[in-house]
Amino acid sequence: MGDELRVRLYRQAPLPEADLRVEEAAGSGGRPAEEPGPGEVRLRVEACGVCRTDLHIVEGDVPAHTLPVTLGHQVVGRVEAVGSGVELAPGTRVGVGWLASACGSCPACRSGRENLCPEARFTGYDVDGGYATTMTARADFTYPLPDPLGDAATVAPLLCGGVIGYRALRLAGVLDRPIGRLLLIGFGNSASIALQVARGLGWECHVATRSETHRDVARELGAAWAGEEPEPDSVDAAIVFAPTGRLVPVALRAIVPGGAVACAGITMTDIPSFPYALLYRERVLRSVANATRRDALELLELAARFGVRSEVETFPLREAREALARLAASELRASAVLVA
Numbered sequence: 001m002g003d004e005l006r007v008r009l010y011r012q013a014p015l016p017e018a019d020l021r022v023e024e025a026a027g028s029g030g031r032p033a034e035e036p037g038p039g040e041v042r043l044r045v046e047a048c049g050v051c052r053t054d055l056h057i058v059e060g061d062v063p064a065h066t067l068p069v070t071l072g073h074q075v076v077g078r079v080e081a082v083g084s085g086v087e088l089a090p091g092t093r094v095g096v097g098w099l100a101s102a103c104g105s106c107p108a109c110r111s112g113r114e115n116l117c118p119e120a121r122f123t124g125y126d127v128d129g130g131y132a133t134t135m136t137a138r139a140d141f142t143y144p145l146p147d148p149l150g151d152a153a154t155v156a157p158l159l160c161g162g163v164i165g166y167r168a169l170r171l172a173g174v175l176d177r178p179i180g181r182l183l184l185i186g187f188g189n190s191a192s193i194a195l196q197v198a199r200g201l202g203w204e205c206h207v208a209t210r211s212e213t214h215r216d217v218a219r220e221l222g223a224a225w226a227g228e229e230p231e232p233d234s235v236d237a238a239i240v241f242a243p244t245g246r247l248v249p250v251a252l253r254a255i256v257p258g259g260a261v262a263c264a265g266i267t268m269t270d271i272p273s274f275p276y277a278l279l280y281r282e283r284v285l286r287s288v289a290n291a292t293r294r295d296a297l298e299l300l301e302l303a304a305r306f307g308v309r310s311e312v313e314t315f316p317l318r319e320a321r322e323a324l325a326r327l328a329a330s331e332l333r334a335s336a337v338l339v340a
Contacts, residue, residue: 003024003133004024004025004026004027004033004133004134005022005023005024005025005132005133005317005318006022006023006024006025006070006128006131006132006133007020007021007022007023007070007071007072007131007132007317007320007321007338008020008021008023008068008069008070008071008131009057009058009064009067009068009069009070009071010067010068011067012057012058012059012060012064012067013058013059013060014059015055015058015059015321015324015325015328018058018059020058020320020321020324022317022318022320025132025133025134026134027133027134033081033134034134034136035081035083036081036082036083036086036136037083037136038083038084038085039083039084039085039086039138039139039140040082040083040086040136040137040138040139041079041080041081041082041083041086041088041094041136041137041138041139041142042079042080042081042082042134042135042136043075043077043078043079043080043094043096043130043134043135043136043137043142044077044078044080044133044134044340045075045076045077045130045132045133045134045135045340046076046077046078046152046339046340047075047076047077047151047152047153047155047156047314047337047338047339047340048072048074048075048076048129048130048131048132048156048337048338049072049074049075049156049157049159049160049161049312049335049336049337049338050072050074050315050320050323050324050327050335050336050337050338051073051074051160051161052327053073053098053160053266054071054072054073054124054131054324055324055327055328056266056267057069057071057124057125058071058324059328061267062266062267065122065125065126066125066126069124069125069126069127069128069129070124070128070129070130070131070132070135071124071129071131071320072123072124072129072130072131072132072135072338073096073097073098073122073123073124073125073129073130073159073160074095074097074130074156074157074158074159074160074161074337075095075096075097075123075129075130075135075137075156075159076093076094076095076145076152076153076155076156076159077093077094077096077130077134077135077152078090078091078092078093078094079091079092079094080134082139083139086139088139088142092144093144093145093152094142094143094144094145095142095143095145095155095156095158095159095296095300096123096129096130096135096137096141096142096143096159097123097141097143097159097160097163097291097296098122098123098124098125098159098160098163098290098291099114099115099120099122099123099141099290099291099292099293100120100121100122100123100126100127100137100138100141101120101121101127101138101141102114102115102117102119102120102121103117103118103119103120106118106119112292112294113292114292114293115167115289115290115291115292115295116289116290120290122290123137130338131317131320131338132317133317133340141293143159143293143296143297143300145300146300146301146304148304148307149300149303149304150309152339153312153314153337153339154309154310154312155310156310156312156335156337157189157193157310157312157335157337158193158299158300158303158308158310159296161188161189161190161193161310161335162189162190162193162299162303162308162310163291163295163296163299164190164264164288164291165190165191165193165194165197165239165241165264165299166193166194166197166291166295166298166299166302167288167290167291167292167295168190168194168239168241168262168264168288169182169194169197169198169239169262170295171260171262171286171288172237172238172239172260172261172262173236173237173259173260173284174198174201174203174237175201177236178201178202179202179203179204180203180204180235180236180237181203181204181205181206181224181234181235181236181237182198182203182204182205182206182235182236182237182238182239183205183206183207183208183230183234183235183237183238183239183251183254183255184205184206184207184208184218184238184239184241185207185208185209185230185238185239185240185241185242185247185250185251186208186209186240186241186242186244186247187207187209187211187214187215187217187218187241188214188241189310189311189334189335190241190264191207191239191241192217192218192221192310192311193303193308193310194239195207195218195221195222195223196221196222196303196306196308196309197299197302197303197306197308199221199222199306200302200305200306200308201302204224205218205222205223205224206223206224206225206226206230206234206235207223207225207226207227208226208227208228208229208230208250209226209228209242210228214226215227229250230250230253230254231254232253232254233253233254233255233256234254234256235254235255235256235259236255236256236259237255237259237260237261237262238251238252238254238255238259238260238261238262239251239261239262239263239264240261240262240263240264240265240268241264241265242265243265243267243268243269244268244269245268245269245270245271245272246269246271246272248261248263248271248274248285249271249272249274249278252274252278252279252283252285253278255283257281257282257283258281258282258283259283259284260283260284260285260286261283261284261285261286262286262287262288263285263286263287263288264288310334310335311333311334311335312334312335312336312337313332313333313334313335313336313337314336314337314338314339315336315337315338315339316338316339317338317339317340319338320338323336323338324336
């Protein structure tokens with residue numbers, strides 16, 4: 001099997017100073033591999049996407065919950081071993097995302113909002129994730145992956161960026177209407193997947209971004225308009241992917257009465273004050289916080305149906321720090337994915 005490795009964070013700091021180590025994992029050097037407990041599976045990891053949330057965790061933009069921790073929450077792998085009560089067969093290809101577990105009994109869980117569970121735990125943050133050759137996860141928080149989705153590296157970005165983009169579509173009201181006009185502000189991987197899904201559902205998509213390259217990509221993916229400044233009252237819904245608070249009033253100005261703006265980032269700079277008139281006439285402003293298993297399963301099914309694609313740039317697992325550094329410096333051409 002070769003070296004059994006994992007990439008673990010021991011101390012948060014700006015990336016050059018962060019204590020991020022590539023080290024030997026269970027299963028190497030005579031150390032027994034971790035056995036899955038009841039309801040768990042052990043995966044042989046094939047690919048793990050590098051998410052900006054991983055960078056936020058490394059650099060301390062979000063406080064650590066547990067250290068050390070193995071990073072990574074966009075995981076594609078094969079079931080290698082199962083604990084008691086698990087029916088998944090060894091060899092089954094599954095995905096693991098950000099949500100590692102929820103209590104199942106609180107008001108949020110009982111109402112279908114497990115993403116807001118106060119006891120929720122998250123992959124690569126509260127529990128060890130997929131920057132590793134093997135990992136253990138709760139079986140009921142893994143997702144069987146349809147074969148038409150493609151190879152592991154191109155599927156991995158769907159499991160966070162894709163799922164968060166899909167939940168943003170839900171909160172912006174896109175899933176409640178058969179057609180409409182959608183504005184995406186900022187255009188990285190999550191926005192590109194949301195655009196492809198929205199177009200598959202029949203929506204006309206507009207993209208606002210300062211990057212000429214991203215505008216070209218948006219047009220190639222079928223955007224009806226791509227530019228820097230959207231027109232007022234020009235769309236029915238908007239999603240702000242850029243973590244820039246000043247863009248929220250821009251989005252509110254662009255939607256028609258009764259429309260909704262969803263902010264998809266885990267962090268954002270302060271939103272400047274704006275006149276009440278931008279919110280009046282039943283416009284809605286809301287944030288996206290995590291995602292549910294329902295979101296993931298629906299997104300994966302639609303991605304297979306619509307042929308959703310992610311452009312990726314792969315790195316060996318040992319080069320996780322380099323991948324994160326290039327993400328921090330905005331030097332990536334596509335979504336970074338670590339491969340075993």
